[in-house]
Amino acid sequence: MLLTDLIQAEAECCSPAARELLDRLCAGDEERFRQFVLRHGVTMRRVAAMVTGNSTLAEDAVQETWLAVMKGLPGFAGRSSFRTWVFRILVNRARTLASREWRSIPVSQLPAPSQAADPLAHRFDHPEHPGHWTIMPLPEWGRSPEQDVLNGEVRDLVAKAIAVLPTAQREVITLRDVEGWPAAEVCNVCGLSEVHQRVLLHRARTRVRAALEAWYLERRR
Amino acid sequence: MIAADMTCRELVGWVTDYREGMLPVYQRVRFAAHLHYCGSCRRYITQMRQTIRALALLRGS
Numbered sequence: 001m002l003l004t005d006l007i008q009a010e011a012e013c014c015s016p017a018a019r020e021l022l023d024r025l026c027a028g029d030e031e032r033f034r035q036f037v038l039r040h041g042v043t044m045r046r047v048a049a050m051v052t053g054n055s056t057l058a059e060d061a062v063q064e065t066w067l068a069v070m071k072g073l074p075g076f077a078g079r080s081s082f083r084t085w086v087f088r089i090l091v092n093r094a095r096t097l098a099s100r101e102w103r104s105i106p107v108s109q110l111p112a113p114s115q116a117a118d119p120l121a122h123r124f125d126h127p128e129h130p131g132h133w134t135i136m137p138l139p140e141w142g143r144s145p146e147q148d149v150l151n152g153e154v155r156d157l158v159a160k161a162i163a164v165l166p167t168a169q170r171e172v173i174t175l176r177d178v179e180g181w182p183a184a185e186v187c188n189v190c191g192l193s194e195v196h197q198r199v200l201l202h203r204a205r206t207r208v209r210a211a212l213e214a215w216y217l218e219r220r221r
Numbered sequence: 222m223i224a225a226d227m228t229c230r231e232l233v234g235w236v237t238d239y240r241e242g243m244l245p246v247y248q249r250v251r252f253a254a255h256l257h258y259c260g261s262c263r264r265y266i267t268q269m270r271q272t273i274r275a276l277a278l279l280r281g282s
Contacts, residue, residue: 034254037257063258066258120230120233131228132229133259133262136261141271158279178276178279179280180280183241198241201237202234206233
């Protein structure tokens, strides 16, 4: 009951300003959207924390609320104010999370690192929001990898990660990211189209990042 | 209609194109909008940046 009071206290009528914001959001006005997220995020987090009693679940609730808002926005009929609508979703999400104790799977439950072609397979099998992170990127890699490299700790790891890449990926990431060559020159040297070069670079970087993540994870165990 | 519904899986696939400035305008808007509210993807982007910087530090070794 305290929550509905809070929501009502913060709710705006469907004022012309609110309606204009809604129109801008629907028109894809990114800056307005960004301001809206910033302005409401603090309150949303506070409300969600109140419902769940837990700041981690509160964060999940806020994130899932935005997903639902994005999906539902085209169908929003304006019967309530926009803010009321958003917070109603938020409270429902928070309650569901609190009762179900659904938690994103921790990275520690990842299988041992392999040289999988797609290191991010099975990281996005969210039961309710297909395509969104289930096993999230490992938080706090700690000291930045640059400092670790300077200390020599990560140097071997990154070198090893490059060494086990398929040849074409290894060539591209070495020339582009280790040596710092521009894309056009790498294309010329390796006989690649720009698109192909970019695909190889993408795959190589994805693998090296995954190797770094696995390394940080191992250090925690 | 707002450029919504870019999933995290999609975003991760677009990361390199985004950094290279090769995303079509529509995808760039969706990409940036997703990052405004998805902390996990922001973390991923940061880690990708850190990875690339770590690679650069191997130069000349």
